[in-house]
Amino acid sequence: MIEFERVTKKYGNVIALDDVSLSLEKGKIIGVLGANGSGKSTFLKLIAGLVFPTKGKVLVDGMEVTKKISGKVAYLSELDAYYDSFTVQDMLEFYASQFSDFHKEKAHDILEFMEIQPDKKIRQLSKGGRGRAKIAFTLAREAPILLMDEPLSGLDPMVRESIVKGLISFVDLERQTIVMTTHEIDEVEPLLDEAIFLRDGKVAERVHVDELRETSRDSVVNRLKKIYKGEE
Amino acid sequence: MAGEFDTTKPIYMQIMEKINKKIVRNEWKAGDKLPSVREMAVQTGVNPNTIQRTYSELERMGIVETRRGQGTFVTENVEAIERLREQLKRDIVADFIRNMTELGFTMNDMIASLKDFSKGEDGKKQ
Known part of the structure; x- marks a missing residue:
């Protein structure tokens, strides 16, 4: 369980998150959605222990988040941070050396599913190849919480589909929770249990995706647009 | 997708x-x-x-x-499957009738148009 208790995060004078309180249940796939600069990445980084609240508390399983949280939380960055001269296999070994919950066998299965050859150098991979490799290394950790910052961003539709299918195939929702930010809402919507809409650092709304469809006959994309147009 | x-x-x-x-x-x-x-x-x-x-x-x-x-x-339980079949049929028919009624058609109009339509479809097949 992830809890935000009146969390405010400022970078200098800029407010990234503004007095956010909520809790996220286990075993769900949760989308954090909103415009650029709405606070999505900060939301994830606070759970990952990469940044800390200016005010308030972030708790994971009842414990306040510190840098040590990386044992429980797998974080997929929006950025590419790999050594070009490494092969995919080197990268896999590196992850295995850093995280005790990293499963090499599972990593190989996922790479195979995503059609990435382990002997390739990172620099030889296309952008889509690097995107898939990143997902594979994140999913190969048996961490209870998986955080993904824009996992589909800038990738072609075939790669996006392969990532979505890889995610469904390899996540274990009996023991894992995924929180992801994305702008590719159409594609991700069938994956989401819940959506959290952020606007200007605040939670504008939070919905169960199927309930939204059932009661308002509305899709997540439409809802987001309405929130930003101020129709709500 | x-x-x-x-x-x-x-x-x-x-x-x-x-x-x-x-x-x-x-x-x-x-x-x-x-x-x-x-x-x-x-x-x-x-x-x-x-x-x-x-x-x-x-x-x-x-x-x-x-x-x-x-x-x-x-x-x-084949009866359960048969019930489902009937249920789906009723749902589709009810939808059809509601739409047609909204447009002002009577039950007789609907029956006539169904007969016409099925004749037309037969015609196409030949």
């Missing part, structure tokens, strides 16, 4: 409808094993929790049965 789903209806219901059709058409027969939740999720590109909900709803309706450790199967 998302394009396969109607955005105004819950996804678990849309998958239920697809499965119901397969069962009513006898494509999935009484006693057949359904794909596992994971397989179905990957095939449809949908959250496994959603598929779990679909299977639970179908089980509640008596259309499928989950056997511990073995998976989910189409019910062997």
Whole structure:
């Protein structure tokens, strides 16, 4: 369980998150959605222990988040941070050396599913190849919480589909929770249990995706647009 | 992927409808094993929790049965399948009648147009 208790995060004078309180249940796939600069990445980084609240508390399983949280939380960055001269296999070994919950066998299965050859150098991979490799290394950790910052961003539709299918195939929702930010809402919507809409650092709304469809006959994309147009 | 789903209806219901059709058409027969939740999720590109909900709803309706450790199967109760078939038929007919009534057609108009239409379709086939 992830809890935000009146969390405010400022970078200098800029407010990234503004007095956010909520809790996220286990075993769900949760989308954090909103415009650029709405606070999505900060939301994830606070759970990952990469940044800390200016005010308030972030708790994971009842414990306040510190840098040590990386044992429980797998974080997929929006950025590419790999050594070009490494092969995919080197990268896999590196992850295995850093995280005790990293499963090499599972990593190989996922790479195979995503059609990435382990002997390739990172620099030889296309952008889509690097995107898939990143997902594979994140999913190969048996961490209870998986955080993904824009996992589909800038990738072609075939790669996006392969990532979505890889995610469904390899996540274990009996023991894992995924929180992801994305702008590719159409594609991700069938994956989401819940959506959290952020606007200007605040939670504008939070919905169960199927309930939204059932009661308002509305899709997540439409809802987001309405929130930003101020129709709500 | 998302394009396969109607955005105004819950996804678990849309998958239920697809499965119901397969069962009513006898494509999935009484006693057949359904794909596992994971397989179905990957095939449809949908959250496994959603598929779990679909299977639970179908089980509640008596259309499928989950056997511990073995998976989910189409019910062997043919009467339940027959009831589902009747139910789907009634739903479609009710929809049709409501739409036609909204346009001001009477029941006789509807019957006549159905007969005409089916004659026309026969004509096309020849």
